[in-house]
Structure formats: structure tokens, C-alpha cells
Amino acid sequence: MGEEELRAVIDWLVRLVEMAGAAVIVTGAAWAMVRFVVTGIRYRDAAVFTPVRLTLGRFLALGLEFQLAGDILRTAIAPTFTQIGQLAAIAAIRTALNYFLGREIAEEQRLVRERGPRDERTSS
Template sequence: MKTEGSRNSLITLLLPLALILGLVLLLSLNVETGEEARETTPLETWLKVIVGYLAAGTEIAAAVVIGTAVIRGIAAYLQLLFSRSKQHFDATEVVRLQLGRVLALGLEFTVASDILRTAVAPTRQDILNLGAIVLLRTLLNYFLEREIQQGEQRRLLERPSIENIR
């Protein structure tokens, strides 16, 4: 049992380090290919235009999702702050966890946007840049999800002790 716990802690330490190392390696690679002017077909041109609009729509969706969550979070916090309820002690934690979940969703939207932008006739450098961006956002998402899980576990552990006080 103890070895399983140490193995899990080792994995939670090594995974982010491996992701950071991969990010550094991807960013340090600079593929200089003599990209000769290649001809694009009309279909490829139209696909690039359509995919560009889809990627822009995905970025707008990410901004709307995150912006709405921020406004809702501020409103919920202010409501709990000015209410005379005794549940104010974990108000910031609840708002923070809700905002964290939405930020993770917003990160997924932005990753989808980057993938869309690279979907039509990418160069090697485009693929490396996409890899670095996806790796960075995955790393951010990993830490965000971990923080959310820890916050939810703290809330569950604190809830029975608070109910005993009442």
C-alpha cells in the first residue's frame, strides 16, 4: 500500500517534469526547410478560409465561456460576501472551483482552435508549434484539474466537521 502511494507521488512529480522537458525541446527545435513556393489548389484555399472561420468561432466560444464564468463568479462571490449567511467560510473556494472548471473547458476550446488552424496543409514548423502549444495548454490543464480535485477533496473533508459544529 505504501509503495503504491509513493509510486503515485512519483508519477505526479515526473509527469509534469516530462511535459515541461518536452515543451522546452519542442520550442528549441526550429525546422528550417527551404520551403519552395508550392501551388495551392482552389479547394485548399477554400478549406483554409472555412477552417479559419471555424477556428475563429472556436476562439470566440472560448472567450464567451470564460467571460461568462468570470461574470458569474464575481456575482456569486459578491452575493455570498454580502449575505448574512454563515456559509461564507468556503465561498471563495466554491467560486474558485467553479471558475477552475470553466477555465479547463476554455483551454480545451483554445486547443481545438489551434488544431483547426493547423489542419489544412501544415508545414513541419506548424506541426512543431502546434505540438508546443498543445503541450503547454495540456500542462496548464493538468495542474488546473489537479488543483480542482484537491479543492473538492478539501471541501468534502471540511463539510462533516462544520456540520458537527452546528
């Protein structure tokens, strides 16, 4: 397999991985929107939205990981210094987003544990 064929395969893989990341994010956003509407109609307590936020955060973090994987694949074959610099910037931004998202998820989970189990029927 020559370099051009390898580039074509890598380009196809990058698109596949990026589509997977986009699909994860879209799926998470759609799920969160449905849960937000259903929960908002059934309950008036803002605390019931925390599990929705946590799940959406997990979907976003996973989607970001797929997007980063696509960026890494893109530079797999004979990257230029410009591509390496762009990858470093993108990786830094996405890693920072993922880090802060992870911290927020952990904090929300801690708050949920401290509140204890809730009976959602009494939250309205």
C-alpha cells in the same frame, strides 16, 4: 472544394471555436465575480469562496479545451513544420495548465467533501 476554399472554411471554424472558448472563459469569470461579490457581502468565512473557485476553474478548463481545439483546427490543412512545432508548444502549455488546474479542482473538491455539508447561514 479547392484548397483555398477549404482554408477559408477552416479559418472561419477556427474563429468560431476560439470565440466559443473566449465566451466560456468570459462567462465563467463574470459568474465568479458576481458570486464572489454576493458571497463576500453575505458571509465572512473564506471557506465559502471554495465553490466559486471550483466553478471558475471548470469554466477555465473548458475554455482552454476550446482554445486548443482551435489551434488544432488551424493546422489541419497542410501544416508546415513550424506550425506543427508551434502547435506542439501551445498544446503542451495548455495541457499542462489544464492538468494543474484539474489537480487543484480535485484537491479543493476533496477538501470540501472532508469538511462535509456546510450551513452557510452559520458561516457569518
